[in-house]
Amino acid sequence: xxxxxxxxxxxxxxxxxxxxxxxxxxxxxxxxxxxxxxxxxxxxxxxxxxxxxxxxxxxxxxxxxxxxxxxxxxxxxxxxxxxxxxxxxxxxxxxxxxxxxxxxxxxxxxxxxxxxxxxxxxxxxxxxxxxxxxxxxxxxxxxxxxxxxxxxxxxxxxxxxxxxxxxxxxxxxxxxxxxxxxxxxxxxxxxxxxxxxxxxxxxxxxxxxxxxxxxxxxxxxxxxxxxxxxxxxxxxxxxxxxxxxxxxxxxxxxxxxxxxxxxxxxxxxxxxxxxxxxxxxxxxxxxxxxxxxxxxxxxxxxxxxxxxxxxxxxxxxxxxxxxxxxxxxxxxxxxxxxxxxxxxxxxxxxxxxxxxxxxxxxxxxxxxxxxxxxxxxxxxxxxxxxxxxxxxxxxxxxxxxxxxxxxxxxxxxxxxxxxxxxxxxxxxxxxxxxxxxxxxxxxxxxxxxxxxxxxxxxxxxxxxxxxxxxxxxxxxxxxxxxxxxxxxxxxxxxxxxxxx
Numbered sequence: 438x439x440x441x442x443x444x445x446x447x448x449x450x451x452x453x454x455x456x457x458x459x460x461x462x463x464x465x466x467x468x469x470x471x472x473x474x475x476x477x478x479x480x481x482x483x484x485x486x487x488x489x490x491x492x493x494x495x496x497x498x499x500x501x502x503x504x505x506x507x508x509x510x511x512x513x514x515x516x517x518x519x520x521x522x523x524x525x526x527x528x529x530x531x532x533x534x535x536x537x538x539x540x541x542x543x544x545x546x547x548x549x550x551x552x553x554x555x556x557x558x559x560x561x562x563x564x565x566x567x568x569x570x571x572x573x574x575x576x577x578x579x580x581x582x583x584x585x586x587x588x589x590x591x592x593x594x595x596x597x598x599x600x601x602x603x604x605x606x607x608x609x610x611x612x613x614x615x616x617x618x619x620x621x622x623x624x625x626x627x628x629x630x631x632x633x634x635x636x637x638x639x640x641x642x643x644x645x646x647x648x649x650x651x652x653x654x655x656x657x658x659x660x661x662x663x664x665x666x667x668x669x670x671x672x673x674x675x676x677x678x679x680x681x682x683x684x685x686x687x688x689x690x691x692x693x694x695x696x697x698x699x700x701x702x703x704x705x706x707x708x709x710x711x712x713x714x715x716x717x718x719x720x721x722x723x724x725x726x727x728x729x730x731x732x733x734x735x736x737x738x739x740x741x742x743x744x745x746x747x748x749x750x751x752x753x754x755x756x757x758x759x760x761x762x763x764x765x766x767x768x769x770x771x772x773x774x775x776x777x778x779x780x781x782x783x784x785x786x787x788x789x790x791x792x793x794x795x796x797x798x799x800x801x802x803x804x805x806x807x808x809x810x811x812x813x814x815x816x817x818x819x820x821x822x823x824x825x826x827x828x829x830x831x832x833x834x835x836x837x838x839x840x841x842x843x844x845x846x847x848x849x850x851x852x853x854x855x856x857x858x859x860x861x862x863x864x865x866x867x868x869x870x871x872x873x874x875x876x877x878x879x880x881x882x883x884x885x886x887x888x889x890x891x892x893x894x895x896x897x898x899x900x901x902x903x904x905x906x907x908x909x910x911x912x913x914x915x916x917x918x919x920x921x922x923x924x925x926x927x928x929x930x931x932x933x934x935x936x937x
Contacts, residue, residue: 464503
């Protein structure tokens with residue numbers, strides 16, 4: 438405990454440097470702005486900025502990326518409340534009660550409870566991250582190659598099964614990513630694999646090019662392909678922005694309950710932000726003393742899910758920093774950001790670059806304070822952002838994506854790959870295939886292959902070595918359960934439907 442406090446104090450000495458504060462401010466401002474704009478989430482923004490920041494200071498860039506992640510979680514609530522359009526998927530639940538409050542002229546208190554709840558949850562969850570991350574690192578140090586391989590399998594299965602509606606589609610996306618991870622020179626034999634005589638592919642497929650193509654170009658093409666819907670009407674914020682004493686009384690318990698759900702679930706390999714926000718809404722609906730208000734604008738239905746949403750963001754960073762496992766789309770892109778600077782998140786990172794890790798964790802406290810200060814006074818600006826015409830917005834994204842990719846890798850092959858991945862991203866969105874598993878497959882695939890080969894070399898080729906370790910056997914059993922469970926639930930639901 439004392440070691441964590443001391444390390445965090447050193448982290449603050451890094452995070453409070455003027456340049457790092459500037460990176461944090463840019464991150465939270467950009468994150469809130471993109472969270473407000475429907476369809477442009479933190480994953481897309483970080484993906485766009487990866488090629489632009491490859492020559493900048495690693496610590497500052499990663500602080501900015503984390504600020505974007507936190508800011509995106511904040512900003513998504515603004516559109517949910519004002520135009521009933523979540524900026525990202527985790528804000529869907531906020532729209533249920535928040536938009537009803539706005540239509541009843543209580544948009545101000547809805548935005549206020551969202552901002553304050555996010556601050557409270559982010560603060561408590563970041564303290565949890567600082568306290569529990571070193572403990573998880575101590576466990577991770579004991580992992581052998583077989584254990585790490587089993588952990589990667591858990592990540593593959595859970596990410597594939599939880600993103601999107603169909604586990605099969607998630608696994609298809611994952612296998613495309615794993616196949617792309619095979620491109621390049623084999624580390625063991627030195628032979629070129631799947632390069633087809635293209636010299637630029639000898640170093641493998643760039644994660645940044647894949648991420649920018651799938652998230653930015655694919656999203657722009659998908660938006661352009663859809664027919665124009667009815668224009669969204671922005672609900673004006675009427676009356677006071679602040680909360681009454683009754684609002685505070687009804688909000689503080691949901692904030693704490695939401696935090697208690699969001700942080701641990703966000704830390705799980707199959708966690709994410711959607712599950713705790715749904716759970717929080719259900720719990721608040723059951724515990725409320727004003728059940729008649731639910732569905733018509735209950736403040737508890739905004740306070741709890743928003744707290745769960747932001748607490749899960751800090752929870753997501755725990756497996757990412759300690760084990761190198763991404764549990765959300767944005768975490769997968771953040772992992773690509775680490776690798777861009779030659780850093781591999783995991784237990785060794787805490788020993789090799791404690792200044793970076795603890796500076797990043799300390800910056801989350803600062804970003805959280807910046808967000809609550811920025812969010813309430815700038816609501817008018819965020820509302821004006823919603824007036825930007827979509828053609829301008831996505832045309833700018835395409836230009837920025839192309840320029841960033843060329844700046845990072847000045848090669849026509851890289852630009853062609855960006856276009857191909859963009860078309861692939863469009864097709865996957867069109868047919869409802871999740872994108873995050875592909876990015877996870879490309880990043881973790883080579884690492885899983887390395888650990889598998891090490892385990893087999895140690896055991897002289899005996900595959901039973903993969904289940905001799907109790908930890909590896911347990912993790913592989915969890916992976917098998919995570920793979921089979923969605924199919925069992927689907928089968929049961931069909932059986933019940935047939936009976937009815």
